[in-house]
Amino acid sequence: MNKIITIKLKDKFKLTDFKRGEKHRVYVNMSENALSLPWQVPVIVIRGAKKGKILGLTAALHGDELNGISTIFKLIEEIDPTKLTGTLVLLPICNVPGYLSKTRHFSDNVDLNRIMPGSPTGSSSNQYAHMLTTKILSKFHCMLDLHTASYGRVNSLYIRADLDNEECRTLAYLQNPQIIVKKYDENGTLRSWANENGIPAITIEIGNPNAFQHSLIDETLEGILNTMRHFEMIDGEVKDMVANATVVDRSYWIYSSKGGIVDVMPNLTDHVKEGEVIAHIYDVFGSIKEKVRSDRSGIVIGRNVSPHCHAGSRLVHLGFDEIEPMPEEIPGNDEFDDL
Structure with a gap:
């Protein structure tokens, strides 16, 4: 018999509202759409039995970049909250309008990953980005931002990270990529906003758009679990996952x-x-x-x-x-x- 999962609706997002040792599924209200209803971002909170790091994972900031969704779903199945130290905050679909229309951009045809952290009084995409960063993402201690190639292109499994930043370099080396680009943080990106606000963040590019590629998803999941071991969120040996990766200065x-x-x-x-x-x-x-x-x-x-x-x-x-x-x-x- 399937377990009934309760999904709640939240206007404010407070981690202290979630009971420890459990998995929680909520919708969090963002800015309003043309129906006078808020866009609702799905969030999974896995709050460990013990205090520790708050690790955030974001996916589908571009609505057609889907491998991160499956990565998060597989991570949910892997984690026992009663044995977890710290908290996972998982956003499988950040750009809800883009996901619904199977497009990269927000509903006003703006790329959300150019305008972070948005503005409370700007365009519809800016207001959405502002609420996303202030309501949810600002709660993270560190962040892994999951992307793919854009339409008409394919990607390897690679990472963009500011390797001059020690915390970002550590995050990058904990993953399982084919390639790492020593990339500075481009202004307006989610990663740039996070690092500027003391939230170490890297971008993980997981292959191709509009599809699930389970071999790359599984390799990404392995890196995420390794990150959690490093932060002592779960038990296990921390591995040097980047040993076989090619590190390049730029691209x-x-x-x-x-x-x-x-x-x-x-x-x-x-x-x-x-x-x-x-x-x-x-x-x-x-x-x-x-x-x-x-x-x-x-x-x-x-x-x-x-x-x-x-x-x-x-x-x-x-x-x-x-x-x-x-x-x-x-x-x-x-x-x-x-x-």
Whole structure:
């Protein structure tokens, strides 16, 4: 017989309202929509029997980035609250309007991960972001923000973290990624807001949008459990999970200069050499218009998978060690749009 789960509605979110040693499921009211009703963010609180760290996990800040949802669901099943020290606060769907419409952006077509922490008197997306950060996320001691590639692209399992920040570096090295990018915190991102407010945070990119990829989800879950062992939230040996990961200084996207039908050559985590052909762009009659070459050696973090190609389309997301300065590039030519 299935256990009946009580789901409550909250206007204010106070961790002291939740009984220790139990799992709690609530909706928390955000800003109001056009029905004069609040958007309701689902939150799972697993409050341990003993006091300890408050670890927050956020997913689907972009509404079409779904691997983090399954990661959180699997984590819920793994944790016994009677044996937990500290508290897990889990947000499987941060961007409720985007999730409902299967789109990256909020209902006003704004990217929430560009405007954090929002504003109490701004646009609809700004007010939503403000309530999300002030009501819930400000309660965290540390945070793992779960993302995927954006539409038309695929990602490896990789991390963005400010490795100059000791606490963020520790969080990154506790995970189980294929690649780590030593990435500064971009202004307006959730990670930037968290770190500026004393909440150590990293971004975990779990593969591709609009799908569940259980192999990557399971590897991510392993890193999260390792993080919990490090904070002594659960028992077990803490492992050096990053031993086999490639750590790069920075990354950027290589663009096409022609439009047409594109075939990107390298696979995820492949190493490419300077001058290597990474894509063929064909016209609609099958003739090659452009052979796109890598302008430096590096590792493939993400890649385009859509054959439809305008001039200026992003093709390969390349990670590299910064031995020499970046060449002159198109403004904004980094991986920021996949955040």
